[in-house]
Amino acid sequence: MVSKTSARFFHRLSTIFQPISVVPKNAEVKKVDITSRSQRLMLERGIIRQASPGCFHLLPLGVRSLEKLTDLVDTEMRKIGGQKVVLPTLTNSKLWEVSGRLETVSSELFKVRDRHNHGYILSPTCEEAVSSLVASLAPISHKQLPLRLYQITSKFRDEIKPRFGLMRGRQFLMKDMYCFDVDLASALVSYKEICHCYDRIFEKIGINFVKVLGSSGHMGGNLSHEYHYKADVGEDKILSCPKCNYFANVEVSGEQECPKCGNTSVEISSGIEVGHTFLLGEKYTKPLNATYLSGDGKPTVLQMGSYGLGLSRILAAALEVLSSDDEIRWPPFLAPYKVIILPPKGGSKEEIHLKNSNLVQSLYARLEQVDTLKNNVIIDDRINLTIGRRFLEAKKTGYPYIIALGKKITESPSKLEVTNLQTDEQLHLEESALLDYVSPKETCAVDRLAFLRSSTPI
Numbered sequence: 001m002v003s004k005t006s007a008r009f010f011h012r013l014s015t016i017f018q019p020i021s022v023v024p025k026n027a028e029v030k031k032v033d034i035t036s037r038s039q040r041l042m043l044e045r046g047i048i049r050q051a052s053p054g055c056f057h058l059l060p061l062g063v064r065s066l067e068k069l070t071d072l073v074d075t076e077m078r079k080i081g082g083q084k085v086v087l088p089t090l091t092n093s094k095l096w097e098v099s100g101r102l103e104t105v106s107s108e109l110f111k112v113r114d115r116h117n118h119g120y121i122l123s124p125t126c127e128e129a130v131s132s133l134v135a136s137l138a139p140i141s142h143k144q145l146p147l148r149l150y151q152i153t154s155k156f157r158d159e160i161k162p163r164f165g166l167m168r169g170r171q172f173l174m175k176d177m178y179c180f181d182v183d184l185a186s187a188l189v190s191y192k193e194i195c196h197c198y199d200r201i202f203e204k205i206g207i208n209f210v211k212v213l214g215s216s217g218h219m220g221g222n223l224s225h226e227y228h229y230k231a232d233v234g235e236d237k238i239l240s241c242p243k244c245n246y247f248a249n250v251e252v253s254g255e256q257e258c259p260k261c262g263n264t265s266v267e268i269s270s271g272i273e274v275g276h277t278f279l280l281g282e283k284y285t286k287p288l289n290a291t292y293l294s295g296d297g298k299p300t301v302l303q304m305g306s307y308g309l310g311l312s313r314i315l316a317a318a319l320e321v322l323s324s325d326d327e328i329r330w331p332p333f334l335a336p337y338k339v340i341i342l343p344p345k346g347g348s349k350e351e352i353h354l355k356n357s358n359l360v361q362s363l364y365a366r367l368e369q370v371d372t373l374k375n376n377v378i379i380d381d382r383i384n385l386t387i388g389r390r391f392l393e394a395k396k397t398g399y400p401y402i403i404a405l406g407k408k409i410t411e412s413p414s415k416l417e418v419t420n421l422q423t424d425e426q427l428h429l430e431e432s433a434l435l436d437y438v439s440p441k442e443t444c445a446v447d448r449l450a451f452l453r454s455s456t457p458i
């Protein structure tokens, strides 16, 4: 089917490192407390492997998905003037002494010492580090503001009890943006703009989300919002008022009634926090002396905001929300591959029928020409296995479109069997109709927005 000479032009499942382990066998994995559906499915389907409690190897399919999310976030950050940086993983402990957080969040910090006995922490977040960077410059001019710096890097937290796989690990991938403004009014404008940017990111991922008034916790500051996916394993409790559309973390609103309209029949649900925004004011810039030169030439303390997205957590939470107990479902936008092609079993009458055709290759090439499918098609070339067996595996891994070259391939005209996991449709289509079927359709953007978003206005 797929000749050796042309093989390098195709994504082929036989070449993907995807260790399937339905029943965890090795001793290390047996020790894993499997505490959520997404954790179990990701382990079983070879998306992640546990390295130690709360630390995971992310394997090729998982990396492909996370890179798509990273691309999406980079694109949206650039649209709002975000400039990408990479701050050190090791933050000097002294900066956290200055902000006071070395003491307040001490138990969750990984602390290390260098050979000269200087203390560092493995950064869980970088408000101090970035404030210190800005403070180290000669006071910047008000003309350079707002300054919006962000990074996408691993962060660390010494969880007492890591759980839910990638959702509450000791190492995780986070996008953190820090925005510096001349005064609080401008900082609030930035805050709203970045929140809208987050709305767009979550809309693009395509899972219902809720934006709620958040608690500032250890971060401090004046205003905070959280983005949540609703799920039973979520560790936060969200209050929603159906009367006035008020949403808040119960930590800020109390559990019994809506603080906005007094309605006592509020709903409480569990949420997984996937994003958090903070308007911090001078909380970090003042003690770390991050200033700018105002119009009259006076050094003035910068107003700051901090904006986090838990990228590895978004990935796991998305699978938690969408998957069944046995089968992964990805947000189509983040699926490692969007289409898998299943050629007939070696030696079957369908394979013999196709012997002298290049149907698989041409189908692959045509699918790759569809805009949204470019670099997103893979062939399950393990033709020693039956097509039925490979179909069940494809469903478990959750490729949004599964195209099987089954019995109807020998008919005239020949038909392909396409399974759409988003709609549970299964159709037999000729190639041209199939290409039409998998091409993106226009959707009504306004309806989609209303469907996805429920949030408290800022």
Ligand SMILES: [Zn+2]
Residues within 6 Å of the ligand: 241, 242, 243, 244, 245, 246, 258, 259, 260, 261, 262, 263
């Ligand atoms: Zn209300």
